[in-house]
Amino acid sequence: MPLIIIIVECGIELIPKEIRNHSAIRKNLNSQSLSSQLLDNALHHSAMKNLKNLNKRGRPDITHLCLLNALGSPLCKSGNLRLYMHTINNKIYEFNPEIRIARNYNRFKGLMAKLLIDNSVKLNDKQLISLFNGDIQNLIKIVKKPQILLFSSKGKLVNNHSALFHEDITKNTIAIIGGFQKNTFSDELLNLSENLISISEYSLDAWVVVSKVINLYEIFHKII
Numbered sequence: 001m002p003l004i005i006i007i008v009e010c011g012i013e014l015i016p017k018e019i020r021n022h023s024a025i026r027k028n029l030n031s032q033s034l035s036s037q038l039l040d041n042a043l044h045h046s047a048m049k050n051l052k053n054l055n056k057r058g059r060p061d062i063t064h065l066c067l068l069n070a071l072g073s074p075l076c077k078s079g080n081l082r083l084y085m086h087t088i089n090n091k092i093y094e095f096n097p098e099i100r101i102a103r104n105y106n107r108f109k110g111l112m113a114k115l116l117i118d119n120s121v122k123l124n125d126k127q128l129i130s131l132f133n134g135d136i137q138n139l140i141k142i143v144k145k146p147q148i149l150l151f152s153s154k155g156k157l158v159n160n161h162s163a164l165f166h167e168d169i170t171k172n173t174i175a176i177i178g179g180f181q182k183n184t185f186s187d188e189l190l191n192l193s194e195n196l197i198s199i200s201e202y203s204l205d206a207w208v209v210v211s212k213v214i215n216l217y218e219i220f221h222k223i224i
Contacts, residue, residue: 005210009179009185015037095128136189157199
């Protein structure tokens with residue numbers, strides 16, 4: 001069974017209605033540009049100050065880098081990765097491993113805005129990104145007897161990385177990685193598993209964690 005990665009609480013959302021009239025929003029909003037519809041802290045910081053859960057919002061750049069690392073990996077190219085994005089608004093999307101995520105950041109933002117509006121991305125009738133109808137618990141329930149690992153700098157440091165994964169590649173492993181800049185997992189996510197672990201003595205960016213987890217899995221199962 002492929003490694004299942006869920007990048008959780010990603011700061012991917014359309015600009016909330018309550019701040020759409022703010023000057024910082026109006027300055028950059030363009031009805032002809034999908035990318036301008038996406039909340040982005042770099043552009044909308046002054047308008048976001050009173051938003052709830054601020055530290056996890058308006059950071060599509062983090063998700064962009066996570067997706068590029070995951071989808072470009074040998075693990076994905078070999079068919080041994082299932083990848084999901086869970087947004088701050090509790091929507092879950094599954095990525096077809098054949099998708100080529102735009103390298104250009106503005107094009108990526110446009111793709112994410114279209115995804116949030118249409119709930120899917122297709123090309124020539126092929127589903128590239130699809131909405132999962134359910135929450136995190138529902139997603140985990142469809143995986144048979146999974147080992148669930150939550151990666152956090154606040155977790156127990158694991159020095160022996162070979163102990164992270166089952167030797168049998170057919171066993172199900174779910175890696176949950178935060179797609180946010182600061183803070184920690186919500187209580188709902190923390191309750192999914194007691195395996196809160198750290199893979200470094202240092203606090204790492206989300207995309208670095210994605211890359212390291214995939215690399216460790218590749219090395220352990222000799223996927224090159």
